[in-house]
Every structure is written in C-alpha cells, then in structure tokens.
Amino acid sequence: MKIAILSRDGTLYSCRRLREAAQQRGHQVEILDPLSCYMNVSPVASSIHYKGRQLPHFDAVIPRIGSAITYYGTAALRQFELLGSYPLNESVAITRARDKLRSLQLLARQGIDLPLTGIAHSPDDTSDLIAMVGGAPLVVKLVEGTQGIGVVLAETRQAAESVIDAFRGLNAHILVQEYIAEAKGCDIRCLVVGNEVVAAIERRAKEGDFRSNLHRGGMATVAQISDEERAIAIKATQNPWARCRRCRYFTRHPRAAGDGGECLAGAGRGGNHHRRGHRQPDDRLDRAPGDAGILV
Numbered sequence: 001m002k003i004a005i006l007s008r009d010g011t012l013y014s015c016r017r018l019r020e021a022a023q024q025r026g027h028q029v030e031i032l033d034p035l036s037c038y039m040n041v042s043p044v045a046s047s048i049h050y051k052g053r054q055l056p057h058f059d060a061v062i063p064r065i066g067s068a069i070t071y072y073g074t075a076a077l078r079q080f081e082l083l084g085s086y087p088l089n090e091s092v093a094i095t096r097a098r099d100k101l102r103s104l105q106l107l108a109r110q111g112i113d114l115p116l117t118g119i120a121h122s123p124d125d126t127s128d129l130i131a132m133v134g135g136a137p138l139v140v141k142l143v144e145g146t147q148g149i150g151v152v153l154a155e156t157r158q159a160a161e162s163v164i165d166a167f168r169g170l171n172a173h174i175l176v177q178e179y180i181a182e183a184k185g186c187d188i189r190c191l192v193v194g195n196e197v198v199a200a201i202e203r204r205a206k207e208g209d210f211r212s213n214l215h216r217g218g219m220a221t222v223a224q225i226s227d228e229e230r231a232i233a234i235k236a237t238q239n240p241w242a243r244c245r246r247c248r249y250f251t252r253h254p255r256a257a258g259d260g261g262e263c264l265a266g267a268g269r270g271g272n273h274h275r276r277g278h279r280q281p282d283d284r285l286d287r288a289p290g291d292a293g294i295l296v
Contacts (some may be wrong), residue, residue, distance in 0.1 A: 001027045002056070004085070006034045006077060007064035018062060030058075034076040035069060041079070048079050060086045063094065067144070070098050089245075097245075100143045100175055112236050116178040119143075126164050133178045136160050143173040153179060188223050190233035190247045197233050200225045 003022055007015045010031035019029045032050055040047045048055045061080045065073035074091040081087055096102050104117055116133040120126070130138065136157045142150030150172075154160035160176075167174045185205030190197050202223040225233075237245040 001059040003027050003029050004058040004061045005029060005031045005064060006061060007031055008033050015064060034065060034073045037076040039079045046082055057083065058085045062088045065094060067098060107236060115180060118176045126161055129176055130157060130160050133176055137179040139177045139179050140164055140167065141175050143175060188225060188229065192233055192237045192245045192247060195234055197230050
C-alpha cells in the first residue's frame with residue numbers, strides 16, 4: 001500500500017518507527033507536513049498539492065496532528081478522506097477528542113463513570129460550581145490544554161475561587177473537576193487499537209506534583225492491567241471514527257480520567273512499553289467494513 005503520515009516533523013521517534021514498520025512489510029511511506037499541504041476543493045477535481053506538486057492517491061493516511069495545528073491539520077486530513085484515502089483516525093474523531101468538554105459529554109452518554117465535572121460561563125455561579133463537584137480540593141483545567149499545561153490543583157475553596165476567576169479573566173474555557181486523592185498522582189494510560197488493548201503504562205507524578213504527564217516530569221513504567229481495567233479502556237474508547245485511541249484512568253479508583261477516546265497524536269517512546277513495538281511481528285491489518293486495510 002501507499003501510506004501518508006501527516007506530521008510536522010518526520011524525524012520524531014514515533015514517525016520513524018511507523019515508517020520502519022510499514023517499509024518492513026513492503027509498503028511505500030511518505031511523511032508530509034500537513035501545514036505544507038494546500039488543497040483544491042471542487043466537486044469534480046478536488047486535489048491536494050504539496051510543495052509545488054500534486055500528490056498522488058494514498059491508500060491510507062496516518063494523522064500525527066498536534067493540538068497547535070488542529071484546525072488546519074484536520075482540514076488537510078479531511079481532504080485526504082474526500083479523495084478516498086483510509087484514515088487511521090478520521091478528522092471528526094480528532095476534533096472531538098481535542099475538546100475535553102465534548103469528550104466528557106460523549107463519555108457520559110456512553111455511561112462511563114467519570115470524576116464529578118462542572119463548567120459554567122457566568123462568574124456568579126462560581127460558588128455553586130465548586131459545590132457541584134464536591135468542594136475543595138479540586139482541579140481546574142483548560143478545555144483546550146494538553147500535556148498538563150493549564151491544569152491547577154486548588155486545595156482550598158478560596159484558592160479554587162481565585163484560580164477560576166483568574167482563568168475567566170483571560171476569557172479561557174475551563175473545567176472544574178473533583179480531585180481524586182486516592183490516585184496519589186498515578187494513572188494508567190492504555191493504547192487501544194480496534195477493540196484490543198495493545199499496550200499499557202502506569203504514569204507517576206514527580207515528587208510534589210499531582211500531574212502524571214511525562215512532559216511535567218512524570219515517570220512511566222509498564223503496567224499489568226486486569227480484565228476489568230481492560231474492559232473499561234475498550235468501552236471508553238468506542239468510537240466509529242477512531243481506530244487507534246488512548247484511554248487514561250486513575251489507579252486505585254474505578255473512574256476514567258475523562259480523556260478517554262483521545263485520538264493518538266504523539267506516542268513518543270510508548271512503543272518501548274509494548275512487547276511488540278508497533279505490532280512488529282503481527283501482519284494483521286485493521287479493517288473497517290468496505291474499506292482498505294491499514295497498518296497499525
């Protein structure tokens with residue numbers, strides 16, 4: 001097959017490993033910067049151009065679209081979809097996953113147990129909003145934030161009110177969420193492909209922090225998950241538009257962390273925590289009914 005990988009930096013470990021795995025199976029791979037793609041939108045002659053040339057048809061496309069370029073990145077991906085390329089994760093799935101509130105609403109609709117979460121626009125509702133999630137301590141986070149940026153632990157009611165008012169002063173969209181103290185700065189992150197959990201890591205926050213993000217100094221180790229935890233991860237990531245997703249849930253607590261169904265954008269060296277890497281010895285293709293197969 002002819003496969004396109006959409007990424008701003010083809011030298012990243014994740015992109016290199018994907019390309020290596022595909023080439024070992026005889027596939028042709030081209031890494032394209034989505035911001036360098038420009039498109040002709042037409043009912044009869046739609047096309048995608050890249051650095052002065054029209055791109056050929058790709059059988060499949062693997063989006064590695066960071067949050068900073070979500071709008072144009074998903075627009076480029078949507079054009080590939082219109083031209084008949086099979087996406088690992090569709091553009092609609094990525095845009096849904098990038099909105100924490102929308103993700104939470106979708107998870108709630110599926111009956112997934114979540115931390116108590118509130119959102120409000122009017123500053124007059126701050127007091128009731130805090131009470132809605134069980135009071136302090138609580139977590140305040142930006143709806144659009146990633147990698148632990150814009151996430152604050154407010155340990156007292158006064159601190160919570162100050163943080164919420166400060167974010168509102170910046171016209172930022174925020175979520176207020178109960179703090180799961182039992183987790184003790186740990187969570188489990190699972191990689192789900194199709195209906196199978198293919199990898200799992202436990203992330204642990206650095207001393208003095210509650211955020212387990214690796215970008216914030218957290219540590220990751222291989223996790224052995226139970227059948228119940230595996231079922232939670234699969235249920236939380238059921239999405240007909242996304243075939244490769246991450247699910248995060250808290251250890252020592254039966255609730256998903258609220259970003260289930262997150263479409264995989266940057267796995268970093270997560271492949272090192274999976275005994276098969278990028279499914280190295282497994283020649284299966286993940287197929288959707290009526291669609292071309294795609295290497296995963």
